[in-house]
Amino acid sequence: MNLTIFLLALFDGISYAALIFIVALGLTLIFGVMRILNVAHGSLYAIGAYATASLTAWFLALGFAPILAFPLMIVSAVLVGVLLGGPIEWLLLRRIYNKPEVLQLLVTFAVFMILEDVQRLVWGTQPYFQASALQALGNVTVFGVTYTVYQLILLPVVALVLLLGLRIFLRHTIIGKLILATTEDREAAQSIGIDADKVFLFTFIVGAILAGLGGALASPTTSILPGMGANMIVLSFAVIATAGLGQIEGAAVAALMIGLGRSYAVYLWPEVAVLVPYLIMVLVLLMRPEGLFGSPGTRKI
Amino acid sequence: MLEFRSVRASIGIIEILRDLDFRVDASDTLALIGRNGAGKTTLLRSIMGFTRVTGEIRFDGTRLDSVPPPKRPGLGIGYSPEDRRLFSAFTVEENILLPAQAARIDGAETRRRLARVYEILPELRDMAARPAGNVSGGQGKMVALGRALMSGTRLVMLDEPFQGLAPALAQRYAAALRALRDADKTITLIITESNPALLRGFANRTLVIERGEVSEGSLEPAGTGA
Numbered sequence: 380m381n382l383t384i385f386l387l388a389l390f391d392g393i394s395y396a397a398l399i400f401i402v403a404l405g406l407t408l409i410f411g412v413m414r415i416l417n418v419a420h421g422s423l424y425a426i427g428a429y430a431t432a433s434l435t436a437w438f439l440a441l442g443f444a445p446i447l448a449f450p451l452m453i454v455s456a457v458l459v460g461v462l463l464g465g466p467i468e469w470l471l472l473r474r475i476y477n478k479p480e481v482l483q484l485l486v487t488f489a490v491f492m493i494l495e496d497v498q499r500l501v502w503g504t505q506p507y508f509q510a511s512a513l514q515a516l517g518n519v520t521v522f523g524v525t526y527t528v529y530q531l532i533l534l535p536v537v538a539l540v541l542l543l544g545l546r547i548f549l550r551h552t553i554i555g556k557l558i559l560a561t562t563e564d565r566e567a568a569q570s571i572g573i574d575a576d577k578v579f580l581f582t583f584i585v586g587a588i589l590a591g592l593g594g595a596l597a598s599p600t601t602s603i604l605p606g607m608g609a610n611m612i613v614l615s616f617a618v619i620a621t622a623g624l625g626q627i628e629g630a631a632v633a634a635l636m637i638g639l640g641r642s643y644a645v646y647l648w649p650e651v652a653v654l655v656p657y658l659i660m661v662l663v664l665l666m667r668p669e670g671l672f673g674s675p676g677t678r679k680i
Numbered sequence: 681m682l683e684f685r686s687v688r689a690s691i692g693i694i695e696i697l698r699d700l701d702f703r704v705d706a707s708d709t710l711a712l713i714g715r716n717g718a719g720k721t722t723l724l725r726s727i728m729g730f731t732r733v734t735g736e737i738r739f740d741g742t743r744l745d746s747v748p749p750p751k752r753p754g755l756g757i758g759y760s761p762e763d764r765r766l767f768s769a770f771t772v773e774e775n776i777l778l779p780a781q782a783a784r785i786d787g788a789e790t791r792r793r794l795a796r797v798y799e800i801l802p803e804l805r806d807m808a809a810r811p812a813g814n815v816s817g818g819q820g821k822m823v824a825l826g827r828a829l830m831s832g833t834r835l836v837m838l839d840e841p842f843q844g845l846a847p848a849l850a851q852r853y854a855a856a857l858r859a860l861r862d863a864d865k866t867i868t869l870i871i872t873e874s875n876p877a878l879l880r881g882f883a884n885r886t887l888v889i890e891r892g893e894v895s896e897g898s899l900e901p902a903g904t905g906a
Contacts (some may be wrong), residue, residue, distance in 0.1 A: 563769055566761070570761050571831065
């Protein structure tokens with residue numbers, strides 16, 4: 380492997396890791412706080428991507444500058460979180476928190492299936508491609524390797540900002556503290572006046588926004604087509620299981636491991652590249668069933 | 681200030697509280713005595729809204745069923761459950777402050793209440809910055825009491841607070857309750873206990889709960905004629 384290939388694989392891995400981390404962050408936040416594994420997270424990711432592509436195409440057709448794609452990503456993510464995430468928690472999940480985990484999983488899987496068909500109804504089966512945001516930022520050359528600024532710099536920076544921002548939010552704001560308290564002991568939290576229903580709704584919307592944002596940020600780098608949500612939920616589940624469910628910093632490390640593992644496999648052993656994330660997960664879970672950073676003890680995020 | 685009218689509560693098909701009718705006046709210190717499983721905890725939980733009841737519970741004239749459970753501490757009710765203690769993610773002081781933050785109480789009032797907590801439980805000031813996961817069981821009970829006092833400006837309910845406390849700590853805890861009583865003549869205290877001796881000389885009123893029914897009782901041993 381020469382330096383150019385090494386760097387290409389490194390950059391691929393980092394930008395890929397940043398994207399799956401953003402999606403996995405929402406998934407692990409929701410699991411950490413609410414103990415629900417939300418399979419529909421994958422659909423929220425896909426709809427975030429579709430919404431961004433459609434909105435961007437629409438505004439570009441009206442004559443707006445391509446740079447507008449960036450605020451539209453945030454708009455799409457928030458729309459996904461509030462218009463889809465809110466009702467999912469409020470109308471469905473709220474009824475099943477005390478039910479068996481299998482039922483919870485089946486309900487979120489049902490939502491996933493419904494949203495997959497909704498995507499086909501709204502956007503059809505033809506792939507969408509909308510790379511304005513990618514092109515707007517141009518390229519950068521590092522040690523002779525040219526890569527897009529969007530993927531090499533913007534995506535990792537956004538991922539880091541979200542990681543630090545979420546940690547600061549949880550630890551140093553009042554709402555964040557109420558979320559941490561509810562996570563650790565829901566009934567004790569309620570007995571001191573914390574409205575756990577509101578905490579769960581808020582947390583789920585934030586998690587759903589992160590899924591939508593992941594899709595929005597992925598949209599300029601890939602063809603948007605049916606099935607992308609299924610790929611992403613499986614992958615981000617591999618990340619959070621490897622890290623330990625509910626581990627926020629751990630998810631960043633696991634996303635890097637899986638992102639880099641996959642990108643190097645693409646160059647070194649392409650036949651197994653798609654398998655690599657799951658091989659990493661299986662290896663880690665065989666050695667540490669609770670994940671790299673998980674602990675069987677107290678509930679914390 | 682607290683009134684139960686024909687209150688019943690069931691868990692599944694088992695009736696835990698049967699037709700409770702009683703009232704507690706402001707400034708009462710009520711000992712709620714009963715064996716394990718008699719319904720003490722359920723009675724406190726029904727006030728907090730964690731157990732559904734039929735009938736009427738009134739607090740300061742307000743029907744509690746019209747107040748959603750998370751808003752009830754905001755009425756001035758502090759509750760320290762028996763087994764649920766502190767949040768280990770936070771320091772001791774952050775734990776104490778949480779009820780005020782949950783109820784969105786303003787800064788000045790929060791500081792005033794915190795000062796009151798430290799006045800009644802001065803030892804908490806020394807451990808304020810310690811992670812709540814690192815305090816001993818007995819210290820944890822003190823912190824939980826302090827936390828209940830943050831919202832409990834009218835009524836403080838303590839579920840088996842002496843359970844598992846070493847005798848010296850139990851005495852210290854009782855002294856803190858007396859300090860609270862002296863500092864605030866109008867506050868109402870409800871303390872559940874399976875061992876009546878621990879509350880003797882402190883509670884001015886005793887309710888005995890047995891198989892979900894309450895009756896006026898006494899903390900004195902049977903036969904002393906007190």
